[in-house]
Amino acid sequence: MQRRSLITAAAAALGIAASLATVPATAQGTWPTGKAITYMVPFPAGGTTDVLGRLISQQLGTVLGTSVVIDNKxxxxxSVGSEIASRAAPDGxxxxxxxxxxxxINVSxxxxxxxxxxxxxxxxxxxxTNPVVLVVKADSPYKTLKDVLDASRAKPGGLSSASAGSGTSQHLSLELLAYKSGVKFTHVPYKGSGPAIQDVISGQVDMMFDTTVVAAPxxxxxxxRAIAVTSAKRLASMPDVPTVAESGVQGLTDFEVVSWQAIFVPAGTPAPVIDRLHTEIAKILATPDMQGRLKGFGMEPANMTTAQIAAFQKAEVDKWAQVIKAANIKVE
Incomplete structure (x- = not known):
């Protein structure tokens, strides 16, 4: 009888061990195992998302004890890089x-x-989060938003305006300006802020709305030359640059666009992994060095729980769906 009990217990133990062997390592608390983590950046190098990704990945790799590799898509x-990431294994x-x-924005x-x-x-x-700033080449004849609007109104097709791509905050800022002011512009989409802003600097394109992260340096x-910022009030980092709303142009008194940057993982990623990433990245962002960098970029540091981020994101999806429909914005 005793022998049978021992055999039963041994079989049960083996069964438990076998079942544990099928549980992903991430659920057992052993993540990461030393395998490199891919930090997907869905924009080319040089843009806001890329700059922030590189700053965070360096420190994140150190605290996790593994390498974090940037992959620009x-x-x-x-949308391209995001789709690729959405299909990745949800393993951390x-x-x-x-x-x-x-x-x-893109979903609408x-x-x-x-x-x-x-x-x-x-x-x-x-x-x-951070506002967007309208910039022109340093020696451009345009010094105020009124100058820009007047010049675009007088030019067939309007002034050319670069963006990091169709559907980006840079593009939507331009479309909102056109919609609210009644002035036409020619949108010139690029595959990222880096190449777009270089063409503004060289004079190939007349102007551009871009995030303060990229434009400030x-x-x-x-x-x-900074023409105007899209925030509700002036930035501490650019106190001499007026807001779009301060331009005095009719229809622009309530103009406001605030861009944001976040980090996501594929749906289905184990909760312990998400919690660990949330905790470690929050610590990195809270350091005096990172806080200084974010503020220097004109960004307002955020401190939200994952549940609060989810609610914030849903509200943003709904907001931009309404804006895109009202302004009849279409991707060419």
Missing amino acids: GGAGG YTILGGTISSHA LYPKIGYDPIKSFSPVTLIG HIQSGKL
């Missing part, structure tokens, strides 16, 4: 730098983007 306002080894365009702008910005991902961290170096 640009195109369609962040793929994270994505999501933005207002890839995870709030493109007929098919290959993923659902809410259902295909789980939020990890909201890095921060060029404004400070004297290569670009």
Whole structure:
């Protein structure tokens, strides 16, 4: 009898061991195992998402004890890289730098983007928010928003305006300006902020709305002139630059666009992995160095739980769906 009990107990133990062997390592608390983590950036190098991704990945790799490799997959306002990330294994080894365009705007702008910005991902961290700034070449004849609007109104097709891609906050800022002011512009989409802003600097394109993360260094170096910011009030980092609403132009008194940067993982990623990533990235963002960098970029640091990020994202999806429909914005 005793022998039978021992055999039964041994069999049960073997059964438990076998079942544990089938449980992913991420659910057992051993993640990461030393395998490299891919930080997908759905834009080319040099843009806001790329800059932030590189700053975060360096420190994240150190605290997790593994390498975090940036993988730039640009195109369609962040949709190409986001779709790739949405199909990655939900095992904690793929994270994505999501933005207002890839995870709030594009779903209403493109007929098919290959993923659902809410259902295909789980939020990890909201890095921060920042307004967009309208810039022109340093020696451009345009010094105020009124100058820009008057010149565009007088030019067939309007002034040319670059963006990081159709559907990005840069593009939507331009479309809102055109819609509210009644002035036409020619939109020139690029595959990322890096190449777009270089063509503004060289004079190939008349102007551009871009995030303060990318534009600020060029404004400070004297290569670009800031015309106006899209925030409700002036930025502490650019106190001399007026808001669009301050331009005095009829129809623009309530103009406001705030871009944002976040980190997501594919839906189905184990909760312990998401919690660990959320905790470690929050610690990185809270350091004096990172806080200083974010504020220097003109970004407002964010501190939200994953549940709060999910609610914020849903509200943004709904908001931009209404804006795109009201302004009849279409991707060419």
